[in-house]
Amino acid sequence: MISLSDVHVTFGRGTPLEHRALRGLDLTIPEGEFVTVIGSNGAGKSTLLNVLSGTARPERGSIIVDGTDVTRWSAPKRAKLIARVFQDPMAGTCERLSIEENMALAFSRGSVRSFGRALDASRRSLFREKLSMLGLGLENRLGDSMGLLSGGQRQAVSLLMSTLTGMKILLLDEHTAALDPRTAAFVLELTRRIVEEQRLTALMVTHSMRDALDHGTRTVMLHEGTIVFDIAGDQRKSLDVPDMLNLFRQARGDELSDDNLLLGMGAKQAAAVKVGKTASS
Amino acid sequence: MNLISLIGAVEIGLVFALVALGVYISFRVLDFPDLTVDGSFPLGAAVAAAMISGGINPITGTLAAIVAGCLAGVVTAWLNIRFGILHLLAGILTMTALFSVNLRIMGRPNIPLMNQPTLIDLFAWLRPLVEASGLPGRPTLKVLALLIIVSVVGALLARFLTSEFGLAMRATGANPRMAQAQGIPSEMHTYIGVAMANGLVALAGALFAQTAGFADVTVGTGTAIAGLAAVILGETIFRTKSIVIAIFSCVFGAIGYRIAIALALNTGWLGLQSSDLNLVTAVLVAMALILPKVVNPMRSLLKRSAT
Numbered sequence: 096m097i098s099l100s101d102v103h104v105t106f107g108r109g110t111p112l113e114h115r116a117l118r119g120l121d122l123t124i125p126e127g128e129f130v131t132v133i134g135s136n137g138a139g140k141s142t143l144l145n146v147l148s149g150t151a152r153p154e155r156g157s158i159i160v161d162g163t164d165v166t167r168w169s170a171p172k173r174a175k176l177i178a179r180v181f182q183d184p185m186a187g188t189c190e191r192l193s194i195e196e197n198m199a200l201a202f203s204r205g206s207v208r209s210f211g212r213a214l215d216a217s218r219r220s221l222f223r224e225k226l227s228m229l230g231l232g233l234e235n236r237l238g239d240s241m242g243l244l245s246g247g248q249r250q251a252v253s254l255l256m257s258t259l260t261g262m263k264i265l266l267l268d269e270h271t272a273a274l275d276p277r278t279a280a281f282v283l284e285l286t287r288r289i290v291e292e293q294r295l296t297a298l299m300v301t302h303s304m305r306d307a308l309d310h311g312t313r314t315v316m317l318h319e320g321t322i323v324f325d326i327a328g329d330q331r332k333s334l335d336v337p338d339m340l341n342l343f344r345q346a347r348g349d350e351l352s353d354d355n356l357l358l359g360m361g362a363k364q365a366a367a368v369k370v371g372k373t374a375s376s
Numbered sequence: 377m378n379l380i381s382l383i384g385a386v387e388i389g390l391v392f393a394l395v396a397l398g399v400y401i402s403f404r405v406l407d408f409p410d411l412t413v414d415g416s417f418p419l420g421a422a423v424a425a426a427m428i429s430g431g432i433n434p435i436t437g438t439l440a441a442i443v444a445g446c447l448a449g450v451v452t453a454w455l456n457i458r459f460g461i462l463h464l465l466a467g468i469l470t471m472t473a474l475f476s477v478n479l480r481i482m483g484r485p486n487i488p489l490m491n492q493p494t495l496i497d498l499f500a501w502l503r504p505l506v507e508a509s510g511l512p513g514r515p516t517l518k519v520l521a522l523l524i525i526v527s528v529v530g531a532l533l534a535r536f537l538t539s540e541f542g543l544a545m546r547a548t549g550a551n552p553r554m555a556q557a558q559g560i561p562s563e564m565h566t567y568i569g570v571a572m573a574n575g576l577v578a579l580a581g582a583l584f585a586q587t588a589g590f591a592d593v594t595v596g597t598g599t600a601i602a603g604l605a606a607v608i609l610g611e612t613i614f615r616t617k618s619i620v621i622a623i624f625s626c627v628f629g630a631i632g633y634r635i636a637i638a639l640a641l642n643t644g645w646l647g648l649q650s651s652d653l654n655l656v657t658a659v660l661v662a663m664a665l666i667l668p669k670v671v672n673p674m675r676s677l678l679k680r681s682a683t
Contacts, residue, residue: 148557150556169561170556170557171555171556171559171560171561171562172559173559174556174557174558174559174560175559178557179557181553181554181557186551186553186554187554187557188551188554189546189547189550189551189554190550190551191546191550192543192546192547192550193617196543196546199540199543200543200544200547200554200555200558200560201558203540203544203558203559204558204559205559208539208540208541208543208544208560209539209540209541210536210539210540210541210542211539211540212538212539212540213538213539213540213542213543214538238617240617
């Protein structure tokens with residue numbers, strides 16, 4: 096079980112650009128749950144992932160993974176508990192290394208890296224077997240440089256790499272956002288399959304409300320650094336995108352238009368739109 | 377070019393093969409352009425020469441030189457990682473400081489090592505082989521001894537870089553963010569890698585002192601660029617992703633480069649003298665860096681006009 100309690104993160108404190116990315120966020124994720132996270136730009140989605148993976152430090156609050164307080168742990172130390180797939184296909188893999196070397200790097204995540212050989216026959220056959228799951232023919236290209244793969248292939252391999260070893264939670268950071276619609280659908284389907292088959296606990300950030308509702312077992316919406324709604328189960332199943340927008344308005348008590356939310360318009364602009372509407376009516 | 381100068385070129389090439397391996401680790405594996413090597417090469421020479429001329433066993437002297445080089449690397453990595461000083465500047469700072477340190481170690485600008493025991497004496501068992509070959513005795517023995525040392529170091533390095541630990545070091549240089557997400561403590565790998573690189577260069581310096589028969593505070597000038605020249609030359613000849621071949625190509629590049637230089641210096645009509653070495657090296661490295669940028673657009677132009 097993962098729990099974040101009263102997590103605060105502020106960037107550029109004391110400067111004119113001060114940005115309170117997370118403002119007392121509370122979130123508990125039981126084992127085996129697949130949470131999708133949505134929210135407009137600047138809502139704190141990426142910061143939430145960074146705080147979980149250890150690349151951003153909370154100034155207040157705590158992060159507990161299975162009873163262990165990891166708030167002060169560095170990113171590499173947390174890697175044995177937390178796996179991550181980045182938005183940028185270039186970020187999650189090393190293009191200078193071969194496919195099998197990338198897999199070997201991920202295979203040793205969370206264990207001590209010895210002076211033993213990184214690759215041997217048994218590992219290669221394991222990697223080949225895992226890659227064949229993708230159905231991309233990559234199992235015959237183990238020695239190819241990662242840089243030769245397309246963005247979608249790299250993202251699929253990243254996903255596979257992140258699930259090579261055990262973890263407490265898998266973080267997916269808009270991992271299909273940089274892909275074309277068809278490839279994105281393929282990677283999403285692959286994600287669903289892997290999460291289900293391995294019964295993983297996962298947290299997926301997405302920009303698409305459709306994807307957020309269609310995947311996972313629970314959906315959380317962030318706004319201005321806090322959770323404005325959190326739904327699961329039957330209530331979630333009966334929900335559609337317009338219902339979600341309504342829910343969001345109720346939760347905030349705001350009158351943001353649908354477009355504002357989808358386009359990530361700032362509060363000031365939204366206010367201006369509202370004033371304009373009142374004047375014209 | 378006569379046989380003696382060819383053997384001399386191979387000898388210095390083998391010494392610089394170790395420099396090339398060090399530069400390969402810092403510049404290529406870690407993506408950490410480390411200029412400390414201009415100071416750690418004479419550091420290795422100074423430590424070995426000072427100890428050997430002080431009556432200490434050459435093995436101990438050479439090992440001490442390696443340790444000193446590693447420490448110099450740690451200082452540079454520390455300035456960069458702990459205090460955020462740009463890697464190039466961190467290396468220049470350490471290199472500048474090492475000039476004075478080297479003078480302190482030697483107590484004077486140079487130490488001759490004539491008629492002193494050296495590491496080469498450990499390879500005296502090769503003497504019958506050298507005599508049977510009919511090649512000039514002492515220079516050939518030195519080349520064989522260096523060849524064995526470089527082969528062992530190269531094999532160890534290849535084994536290291538293909539291990540889990542070495543692979544993690546390569547990932548640190550290639551994509552630090554990914555490395556951290558995979559649980560690799562990238563700072564530790566940078567410390568170890570830069571230390572290893574400078575340890576190798578100091579070993580080269582120690583061997584230089586023992587084969588050339590002297591140590592001098594000025595022998596380090598241009599070490600980094602000479603190492604880089606060897607790495608680039610090797611990379612150009614052997615275009616490869618394999619670490620084992622990459623390491624071999626560094627060694628090959630270093631020797632090939634020295635033979636080419638010796639040929640150029642021996643050719644009267646070019647009018648070059650040995651003091652022009654650094655100018656030639658710098659021009660060659662600059663050309664190697666510029667050419668890919670000039671040739672590719674030209675190639676695409678040619679292709680376009682062809683179709």
